Amino acid sequence: MPDELDNTIEQNAKGPAKASGDAGSIEQHPLPDQIEAAKFLASKEAAKSKKRGLRFSKLVPPGAD
Secondary structure (H helix, E strand, O other): OHHHHHHHHHHHHHOOOEEEEOOEEEEOOOHHHHHHHHHHHHHHHHHHOOOOOOOOOOOOOOOOO
16 A cells, blocks of 8 residues: 555656646646655554564573572
Protein backbone atom coordinates (compact mmCIF):
# COMPACT_ATOMS: atom_id res chain seq x y z
CA MET A 1 0.00 0.00 0.00
CA PRO A 2 2.69 2.58 0.84
CA ASP A 3 4.43 1.96 -2.49
CA GLU A 4 1.21 2.69 -4.37
CA LEU A 5 0.68 5.88 -2.39
CA ASP A 6 4.27 6.97 -2.96
CA ASN A 7 3.87 6.38 -6.69
CA THR A 8 0.62 8.34 -6.74
CA ILE A 9 2.20 11.29 -4.93
CA GLU A 10 5.14 11.21 -7.34
CA GLN A 11 2.82 11.18 -10.37
CA ASN A 12 0.76 14.04 -8.93
CA ALA A 13 3.91 16.06 -8.33
CA LYS A 14 4.99 15.61 -11.95
CA GLY A 15 1.58 16.56 -13.34
CA PRO A 16 -0.07 19.97 -13.50
CA ALA A 17 -1.83 21.38 -10.44
CA LYS A 18 -4.86 22.42 -12.50
CA ALA A 19 -6.21 21.28 -15.84
CA SER A 20 -9.19 22.55 -17.78
CA GLY A 21 -10.80 21.62 -21.03
CA ASP A 22 -14.13 21.41 -22.81
CA ALA A 23 -15.44 18.80 -20.37
CA GLY A 24 -14.56 20.85 -17.27
CA SER A 25 -11.63 21.49 -14.99
CA ILE A 26 -9.69 19.33 -12.56
CA GLU A 27 -7.67 20.40 -9.53
CA GLN A 28 -5.60 18.04 -7.37
CA HIS A 29 -5.12 18.23 -3.64
CA PRO A 30 -2.10 20.34 -2.69
CA LEU A 31 1.17 18.43 -2.35
CA PRO A 32 1.60 19.18 1.40
CA ASP A 33 -1.82 17.61 2.01
CA GLN A 34 -0.80 14.54 0.01
CA ILE A 35 2.41 14.22 2.02
CA GLU A 36 0.50 14.50 5.30
CA ALA A 37 -1.89 11.79 4.11
CA ALA A 38 1.07 9.54 3.25
CA LYS A 39 2.61 10.10 6.71
CA PHE A 40 -0.72 9.38 8.40
CA LEU A 41 -1.23 6.13 6.50
CA ALA A 42 2.37 5.05 7.15
CA SER A 43 1.93 5.66 10.88
CA LYS A 44 -1.27 3.59 10.87
CA GLU A 45 0.60 0.72 9.21
CA ALA A 46 3.45 1.02 11.72
CA ALA A 47 1.01 0.94 14.64
CA LYS A 48 -0.48 -2.33 13.34
CA SER A 49 2.95 -3.97 13.36
CA LYS A 50 3.59 -6.68 15.95
CA LYS A 51 7.15 -5.45 16.40
CA ARG A 52 7.59 -2.49 18.67
CA GLY A 53 9.88 0.41 17.90
CA LEU A 54 11.29 0.43 21.43
CA ARG A 55 12.43 -2.60 23.37
CA PHE A 56 13.68 -2.74 26.96
CA SER A 57 16.07 -5.48 28.02
CA LYS A 58 17.65 -6.14 31.36
CA LEU A 59 21.33 -6.95 30.99
CA VAL A 60 22.89 -8.99 33.78
CA PRO A 61 26.63 -9.64 33.53
CA PRO A 62 27.83 -13.14 34.44
CA GLY A 63 28.78 -13.59 38.10
CA ALA A 64 26.60 -10.69 39.29
CA ASP A 65 24.48 -12.94 41.53
